[in-house]
Amino acid sequence: MMDQPDAGDDRYLRQTLLPGIGPDGQARLAKSCVLIAGAGGLGSASAFYLAGAGIGHIKIADHDTVEISNLNRQILHADTALGQPKGVSAAARLTAFNTGIQVTGLCERITHDTITAMLEGVDIIVDGCDSYETRQVLNRASLALRLPYVYAGVNGFDAMVSCFVPGQTPCFECLFSGNAPPSDQPVGVIGAAPGLAGSLQAMETVKLLLDIGRPLKNRLLRISGLDMRCHCMDLTPNPACPACARA
Amino acid sequence: MIIQLNGIKETVPDSLTISGLIEWAKEGDPDLMVEKNRQYIYPAEYDTCPVNENDVIEFINPNLGG
Ligand SMILES: [Zn+2]
Numbered sequence: 084m085m086d087q088p089d090a091g092d093d094r095y096l097r098q099t100l101l102p103g104i105g106p107d108g109q110a111r112l113a114k115s116c117v118l119i120a121g122a123g124g125l126g127s128a129s130a131f132y133l134a135g136a137g138i139g140h141i142k143i144a145d146h147d148t149v150e151i152s153n154l155n156r157q158i159l160h161a162d163t164a165l166g167q168p169k170g171v172s173a174a175a176r177l178t179a180f181n182t183g184i185q186v187t188g189l190c191e192r193i194t195h196d197t198i199t200a201m202l203e204g205v206d207i208i209v210d211g212c213d214s215y216e217t218r219q220v221l222n223r224a225s226l227a228l229r230l231p232y233v234y235a236g237v238n239g240f241d242a243m244v245s246c247f248v249p250g251q252t253p254c255f256e257c258l259f260s261g262n263a264p265p266s267d268q269p270v271g272v273i274g275a276a277p278g279l280a281g282s283l284q285a286m287e288t289v290k291l292l293l294d295i296g297r298p299l300k301n302r303l304l305r306i307s308g309l310d311m312r313c314h315c316m317d318l319t320p321n322p323a324c325p326a327c328a329r330a
Numbered sequence: 331m332i333i334q335l336n337g338i339k340e341t342v343p344d345s346l347t348i349s350g351l352i353e354w355a356k357e358g359d360p361d362l363m364v365e366k367n368r369q370y371i372y373p374a375e376y377d378t379c380p381v382n383e384n385d386v387i388e389f390i391n392p393n394l395g396g
Binding site: 121123124125126210211212213214215218235236237238241242243257258259260261262263270272277303305310312314315316317318319321322323 | 337359360361363365368369370372373374388390391392393394395396
């Protein structure tokens with residue numbers, strides 16, 4: 084790890100003032116490790132706020148390269164990064180943003196074969212994916228390794244967020260069936276939608292790491308951006324879940 | 331009977347289940363998620379879960395973009 088500023092460093096002053104964080108909480112954040120699975124729209128927002136919060140080690144994984152059509156929402160990447168692997172671009176940007184934390188960019192595809200190594204030393208999985216299949220990989224790893232999985236997804240002006248915690252909540256596959264065939268057609272999205280959802284994921288991740296507040300466990304937050312409706316729906320485990328019903 | 335479906339008051343046939351309501355609304359998304367009175371309803375319950383007067387029901391298309 085790079086030189087980590089003292090927990091009392093002014094960099095984190097405004098959050099160490101908060102009850103529930105304080106110097107001790109800040110020190111816990113500095114010792115934490117998070118995998119951000121995807122350096123797209125969601126991952127861009129969550130990564131900045133988790134880096135800003137002083138998470139000691141952020142791993143950020145993405146096998147794609149930066150394309151011009153990414154830049155309406157993927158604020159980790161600049162025009163100068165076009166053509167670069169997103170893992171490299173993201174790690175460089177985050178390291179420049181906060182030199183006091185360790186950032187590891189991973190450029191491998193997230194699969195059932197690669198995820199276990201990616202999760203070595205990781206405390207929480209933060210979803211930055213754009214497909215059901217990759218989320219299924221994260222979900223199975225979350226269940227196998229008993230790691231919390233902070234899900235978000237976006238579409239258009241809309242977003243969803245939930246915290247799936249093995250043994251305490253339903254899992255991703257309890258809710259999402261993946262029945263629709265995968266599509267290679269791009270999905271329209273306004274940049275602020277993943278920005279909003281990714282920011283919420285960063286907040287939920289800090290809450291889970293510090294065991295403070297009331298994280299989005301057993302609830303799915305839905306935001307309809309066009310008519311600006313936000314509400315939570317209550318979740319119960321799915322007895323027919325293919326992933327966790329017998330877990 | 332009158333229910334609130336996706337934020338809009340709708341008059342729907344009496345004695346519907348969630349399955350019947352999906353059919354009535356001509357919802358075709360195979361990944362459709364259903365919320366009834368703020369509670370997530372699982373597909374295995376669609377055939378037996380009744381729709382009652384004044385229920386608040388949302389048909390939700392999952393958000394899987396990133
Ligand atoms: Zn499950």
